[in-house]
Amino acid sequence: MINQEILDLVKYHKIKLSEEEYNIYSKQIILEQIGTEGQKKLKETKILVVGAGGLGCPTMMYLAISGVGYIGIVDQDQIETSNLNRQILYNKSYIGKEKTSSAKSQLNNINENCKIITHVCKLSRENNVELISRYDIVIDTTDNFNTRHIIDTTCYKLHKIYIYGAVREFEGQIAVFNYKNGIRYKDLYKRELNKIQNTCNSRGIMGITTGYTGTLQAIEVIKIILGVNKKCKNFILSYNLIEMIVKKQLLYLTRTTKNKNYKKYILLSSTNTLNYSTSNIKLIIDLRDKKAFNIKHIEKSINIPIIKFKLKQTINFINKFKSVGEIMLYCNTKERSLIASKFLIKHSIKHEIKLYSNLTKNRNLKKSKTLLK
Structure with a gap:
């Protein structure tokens, strides 16, 4: 099978730029991200x-x-x-x-x-x-x-x-x-x-x-x-x-517990990229297993079971929230919290640990979905 990139090169090779077009777009053609082939893509x-x-x-x-x-x-x-x-x-x-x-x-x-x-x-x-x-x-x-x-x-x-x-x-x-x-x-x-x-x-x-x-x-x-x-x-x-405020609202793919083939997007959080005065948002990570999380958990918390902490994608995901505010780990056992904490310390991610019983007293409890699969 012919590689698609080769087909694209053949396709754009056939597109011609006139001398006038080279003169008009000369300042953007010299950009590394564009070049002659990029200009041909735009034209096509x-x-x-x-x-x-x-x-x-x-x-x-x-x-x-x-x-x-x-x-x-x-x-x-x-x-x-x-x-x-x-x-x-x-x-x-x-x-x-x-x-x-x-x-x-x-x-x-x-x-x-x-x-x-x-x-x-x-x-x-x-x-x-x-x-x-x-x-x-x-x-x-x-x-x-x-x-x-x-x-x-x-x-x-x-x-x-x-x-x-x-x-x-x-x-x-x-x-x-x-x-x-x-x-x-x-x-x-x-x-x-x-x-x-x-x-x-x-x-x-x-x-x-x-x-x-x-x-x-x-x-x-x-x-x-x-x-x-x-x-x-x-x-x-x-x-x-x-107000010069820019927010990036992430939507992550999750699956329902009833039908694993059914995909659904849910709004996760907002990241303030310009106005740092509002950077008091907390990322609360529930370390328990999915079953316990679905029964009862803190509102707006996300579920990342402890077994997921060894994955690179988990650390990369949490790392994105460094500038957002305080990152909190919580669980009903201190052992799991300490294990997860060691992973975050290794990657220089500031956080704090709270036990489940200490947090649920004054917070709303809701059902939601596991975000990382």
Whole structure:
């Protein structure tokens, strides 16, 4: 069987960059992560942007100016005066015109070699497969829960990567869904939940928020195209631009005790990467076996049985929480706690030990799932 990397090399060898393109992209081609082959990958990739508004404009601008070869735009709206504070592809002369044709005109001014395909419609259950199947990566720049669930379901069926983004006032959220069998939008928001639709009209928004979020979405797309930082990213990145707080919410794969084949993602914790004044979060590790843990345990604690402490992945996982706050080990036997403590000391991970009986007096007890398998 021919190696896939060899096939990719043959494929990108056939793609040609013009002399003008070499001149335009010379400053990024010299980057180690890009090079000539990376620039060819960008030129070959087909991106679908669902929504040509506040998020879509900066996303499309940076993709086009980076040399992405094909950008499809799905939108059926016309430009209004109130759009101009954040939808930076448009100006007063475009008011009343279709967003798709206006965006195409502006993007062609940025990069005439980028093929812009317009779809003047709303993504629906009738056209979702036809539209999404033509592209490699789908970027969600909408503000509609139903549309997001359509994107999620369709990308899952067609094995397409889904780049999610959402904004509210000065807050934003991005995530990479359906990447290497990773998390999906439905793992974050269930379809059956009674969700309140937050729109720019009802909550207000500034261009700095949509610009920041759209830029982050474009960055994730480029990283995926180039194969930079290939590790599956099962997390949601949330931030507040006023407070300068960034949180990474991890979602870890677990299994139910009833059906071992049923996979489920659960939200684990938030890591504050900018505002260290809130670094008082504790990681509480329950060392008992899974059966005892499921019967009764401290709320928000996680179960890592003592037998797992000899695994490298366990230490790597705990090591990520060094800067988060106090790491606590607890168990109903001192022996197990001391054994686990020795592993953490060996890897210079600060922690403390508490016995189970000393902690359960003033804490809520709940059922949950083992996180490390």
